[in-house]
Amino acid sequence: MKVAIVLGTRPEIIKMSPIIRELEEKNMEFFILHTGQHYSYNLDQVFFEQLKLPQPKYNLRVGSGTHAEETGKMMIGIERVLFDEKPDIVLVEGDTNTVLAGALASVKVGVTLGHVEAGLRSFDRSMPEEINRIVADHVSDILFAPTEVAKRNLLREGISEEKIHVTGNTIVDAVYQNLKLAEAVNIPFGDDDYFLVTVHRQENTDNPMRLRNIIEGLKLVREYFNMPIIYPIHPRTLKKIKEYGIDVERLNLIEPLDYLSFLKLESKAKLIFTDSGGVQEEACILRVPCVTLRYNTERPETLEVGANVLAGTEPKEILEKAKIMIDAKRDWRNPFGDGKAANRIINIISRGEYRQFK
Ligand code: UD1
Ligand code: UDP
Numbered sequence: 001m002k003v004a005i006v007l008g009t010r011p012e013i014i015k016m017s018p019i020i021r022e023l024e025e026k027n028m029e030f031f032i033l034h035t036g037q038h039y040s041y042n043l044d045q046v047f048f049e050q051l052k053l054p055q056p057k058y059n060l061r062v063g064s065g066t067h068a069e070e071t072g073k074m075m076i077g078i079e080r081v082l083f084d085e086k087p088d089i090v091l092v093e094g095d096t097n098t099v100l101a102g103a104l105a106s107v108k109v110g111v112t113l114g115h116v117e118a119g120l121r122s123f124d125r126s127m128p129e130e131i132n133r134i135v136a137d138h139v140s141d142i143l144f145a146p147t148e149v150a151k152r153n154l155l156r157e158g159i160s161e162e163k164i165h166v167t168g169n170t171i172v173d174a175v176y177q178n179l180k181l182a183e184a185v186n187i188p189f190g191d192d193d194y195f196l197v198t199v200h201r202q203e204n205t206d207n208p209m210r211l212r213n214i215i216e217g218l219k220l221v222r223e224y225f226n227m228p229i230i231y232p233i234h235p236r237t238l239k240k241i242k243e244y245g246i247d248v249e250r251l252n253l254i255e256p257l258d259y260l261s262f263l264k265l266e267s268k269a270k271l272i273f274t275d276s277g278g279v280q281e282e283a284c285i286l287r288v289p290c291v292t293l294r295y296n297t298e299r300p301e302t303l304e305v306g307a308n309v310l311a312g313t314e315p316k317e318i319l320e321k322a323k324i325m326i327d328a329k330r331d332w333r334n335p336f337g338d339g340k341a342a343n344r345i346i347n348i349i350s351r352g353e354y355r356q357f358k
Pocket of ligand 1: 037039041065097235236239
């Protein structure tokens with residue numbers, strides 16, 4: 001059996017890494033197709049090096065563009081590779097434009113498609129990620145739902161139960177596999193107390209009022225707690241901050257970090273403020289309270305266990321939620337699995353059960 005791993009962005013590289021390890025350990029035939037959606041060293045290559053992943057056999061180098069430009073270019077390139085390589089199954093992970101392109105290109109040429117991290121829903125169709133997830137889930141032959149909540153979302157949309165497997169989320173595997181290594185890494189601010197921030201979502205960065213409010217809220221938090229705020233900033237957000245002329249002087253902006261440094265920063269933070277999906281999950285797994293700078297989340301499990309709250313983007317609300325979460329009792333259970341998701345996924349694929357549903 002030949003497996004094609006299609007990926008293109010930072011979170012896909014990280015969340016696919018346990019699956020790639022598993023394929024290597026089981027000596028299975030596979031190759032990596034990188035769309036090139038992310039291409040800056042610190043959003044891409046650094047993770048291949050640090051996580052010791054094999055280099056992609058193909059890199060389409062599509063780069064940045066509008067949604068249609070990115071997705072269209074990727075589909076054309078992916079289709080070509082699928083014609084040449086004829087894999088038995090394509091795996092995509094998550095909800096990016098790479099996933100949308102990988103999913104559509106695969107099913108159109110009749111290659112079996114597996115969606116890792118299937119069934120997440122924010123129920124907000126103005127988010128590009130929500131559209132990507134829905135399309136990928138509905139065209140997939142085999143769906144790896146991280147939790148029962150995700151499985152229920154899929155069943156509600158009429159996807160047949162036989163195609164769905166609850167496996168846990170591979171982010172738990174990635175955290176468990178790397179946390180020990182991360183502990184040895186030197187990070188900015190060493191043993192001092194600090195808050196950690198990431199913000200990069202389209203609905204926050206492309207709306208000047210929202211981005212201004214978020215930064216204002218973070219400054220309020222900084223003043224109230226008198227604690228530094230470390231913000232490894234996504235290039236998308238940095239570009240917008242400059243474009244809108246937002247003052248970020250009181251915040252400690254740094255370049256995006258490698259995985260081990262970021263994991264260590266997360267694990268030692270007093271609070272995490274984010275609009276990232278993966279960071280909400282990691283905060284929950286690491287038992288660091290999280291304040292989500294959004295009005296919804298496709299990770300409701302984090303809210304249910306008490307690890308996360310939705311603050312939205314109003315400055316005062318951000319501060320109020322920080323005051324609540326700083327006292328959170330860090331004893332919640334991790335709802336995302338036991339760190340063996342990749343093993344389950346590869347075992348299911350190896351058994352070839354999905355074939356009967358094609
Ligand atoms: C994408 C995903 C988002 C995911 C995020 C992970 C979509 C629709 N969005 O958002 O779901 O959470 O990746 O980080 O797929 N840029 C660089 N260097 C890079 C890549 C991007 O500088 O390597 C800058 C460019 O200015 C680019 C902008 O970031 O225009 C946006 O990049 P894009 O890949 O379109 O979306 P992300 O915001 O990264
Ligand atoms: N991450 C990282 N360095 C950083 C910021 C994030 O390694 O400077 C990792 C983080 O640990 C998580 C993933 O990137 O595993 C999340 O990616 P991102 O926030 O870009 O995307 P999302 O999860 O929102 O799709």
